Amino acid sequence: MVQNERSNFGSKLGVVLASAGSAVGLGNIWRFPFETGNHGGAAFILIYLACVLVLGIPIMMAEFYIGRRARANTAGAYRKLAPGTPWCWVGRMGVLAGFLILSYYSVVAGWPLEYLVEAATGGFAGKEADQFIDSFNAFASQPLRPVIWLLLFLIATHLVIVRGVEKGIERSAKVMMPVLFILLVVLAVCAVSLPGASAGIEFLLKPDFSKVDGSVLLGAMGQAFFSLSLGLGCLCTYASYFRSDTSLPRTAFNVAAIDTLVAILAGFIIFPAAFAVGIQPDAGPSLLFITLPNVFQQAFGSTPLLAIALSLMFYVLLAVAALTSTISMHEVVTAYLHEEFKMSRRKAAVWVTLGCTILGICCSLSLGVGSSYTLCGMTLFDIFDFVTAKIMLPLGGFLIALFIGWYVDRRQVEEEISNHGTLKVHIVRLLLFVLRYVAPVAIGIIFINELGLIHL
Numbered sequence: 001m002v003q004n005e006r007s008n009f010g011s012k013l014g015v016v017l018a019s020a021g022s023a024v025g026l027g028n029i030w031r032f033p034f035e036t037g038n039h040g041g042a043a044f045i046l047i048y049l050a051c052v053l054v055l056g057i058p059i060m061m062a063e064f065y066i067g068r069r070a071r072a073n074t075a076g077a078y079r080k081l082a083p084g085t086p087w088c089w090v091g092r093m094g095v096l097a098g099f100l101i102l103s104y105y106s107v108v109a110g111w112p113l114e115y116l117v118e119a120a121t122g123g124f125a126g127k128e129a130d131q132f133i134d135s136f137n138a139f140a141s142q143p144l145r146p147v148i149w150l151l152l153f154l155i156a157t158h159l160v161i162v163r164g165v166e167k168g169i170e171r172s173a174k175v176m177m178p179v180l181f182i183l184l185v186v187l188a189v190c191a192v193s194l195p196g197a198s199a200g201i202e203f204l205l206k207p208d209f210s211k212v213d214g215s216v217l218l219g220a221m222g223q224a225f226f227s228l229s230l231g232l233g234c235l236c237t238y239a240s241y242f243r244s245d246t247s248l249p250r251t252a253f254n255v256a257a258i259d260t261l262v263a264i265l266a267g268f269i270i271f272p273a274a275f276a277v278g279i280q281p282d283a284g285p286s287l288l289f290i291t292l293p294n295v296f297q298q299a300f301g302s303t304p305l306l307a308i309a310l311s312l313m314f315y316v317l318l319a320v321a322a323l324t325s326t327i328s329m330h331e332v333v334t335a336y337l338h339e340e341f342k343m344s345r346r347k348a349a350v351w352v353t354l355g356c357t358i359l360g361i362c363c364s365l366s367l368g369v370g371s372s373y374t375l376c377g378m379t380l381f382d383i384f385d386f387v388t389a390k391i392m393l394p395l396g397g398f399l400i401a402l403f404i405g406w407y408v409d410r411r412q413v414e415e416e417i418s419n420h421g422t423l424k425v426h427i428v429r430l431l432l433f434v435l436r437y438v439a440p441v442a443i444g445i446i447f448i449n450e451l452g453l454i455h456l
């Protein structure tokens with residue numbers, strides 16, 4: 001289906017799966033469990049759910065509105081909706097954020113490929129917990145191997161992008177998302193049936209509100225934005241390919257539901273298994289890469305084939321989830337170059353892949369040979385993470401809420417959200433209230449807190 005010479009997603013299922021593919025990624029499977037572990041478990045999850053519902057879904061609808069109304073890349077969309085104003089800088093900042101996140105995210109996304117090879121060649125067999133830590137550190141600080149995986153990952157992303165919106169993104173999401181989901185359910189069932197897993201299940205289900213403080217609240221809100229891919233125009237770009245009969249509120253609810261379900265399933269894999277073998281839930285970012293092979297090894301060591309099969313499934317799943325997210329970041333930048341600078345899609349994609357390869361290699365090296373080059377105590381990898389996740393995304397979300405809440409005409413929002421009156425939508429008033437007041441205040445607090453200007 002072609003509209004204004006731009007391709008569209010071909011089916012409603014494709015729309016939901018491609019958007020959910022963007023949202024579901026390392027943020028759910030790697031970041032959500034370690035944030036939950038750091039913040040005490042069930043209470044954090046409840047607050048996270050509230051954030052997804054109250055802030056995430058309205059901002060997602062705002063991004064959908066901008067993308068589908070303008071039918072343009074994220075920077076072009078602001079130019080169309082608010083001509084002659086500085087709002088297009090929100091879109092440009094999003095494009096830059098997408099480019100920077102793609103560069104360092106691809107480094108982490110390459111790591112499961114190394115673990116895949118390790119698992120396949122029986123490299124986990126007979127190792128103790130300490131050895132897993134040592135081998136992870138040795139791998140991540142090597143100059144060559146992580147770079148090879150990074151390159152492979154970027155090439156895979158590139159190949160999907162050049163096949164175009166419907167053939168590439170939609171078709172791959174239609175296959176990858178259900179596979180991912182099935183793999184998660186299988187692994188969660190295995191994890192919860194381990195002896196001693198009940199402590200992990202309790203950790204996930206029994207809230208301890210005495211541990212809730214400002215940082216838990218802010219951590220949960222930050223995680224919601226990162227995990228739902230909000231604040232940089234990713235979902236805005238995808239919405240520009242939505243069909244005109246796609247229901248924006250329903251799509252936002254579905255995407256948020258799938259994203260949340262995957263995060264919680266990831267929790268049900270990692271915590272029961274971790275508790276079963278006596279691993280601390282607050283192990284931090286290493287929780288996934290250092291602990292999990294150890295967990296598989298200890299829990300299934302007596303049946304090596306099962307250990308290998310389960311680890312393989314998990315790392316395939318992680319790589320697939322990361323790929324559907326890197327595709328969406330790549331698309332933000334490719335669509336921008338293609339439409340704003342009149343480059344062919346193929347040429348635009350080559351520039352994005354090349355640029356990300358160079359920055360990604362620098363980020364990867366900064367974890368090893370380049371670790372002595374720091375700014376404010378942060379390596380290049382840390383700087384990219386800090387500048388994007390902690391500054392650009394909250395700022396983007398804040399400005400998107402202001403744009404729809406205060407700049408755009410309310411009737412236009414009503415018109416687009418209701419598909420020109422063909423859908424009965426009762427939530428526009430509530431949506432605008434949240435975007436005008438609740439979201440800017442809440443994101444403002446996260447932003448200021450993360451900059452360290454206040455401490456809640």
Ligand code: PHE
Nearest residue numbers: 023025026027028226227229
């Ligand atoms: N939401 C993705 C994840 O959970 C990460 C992401 C952030 C993707 C921003 C696109 C844009 O891994």
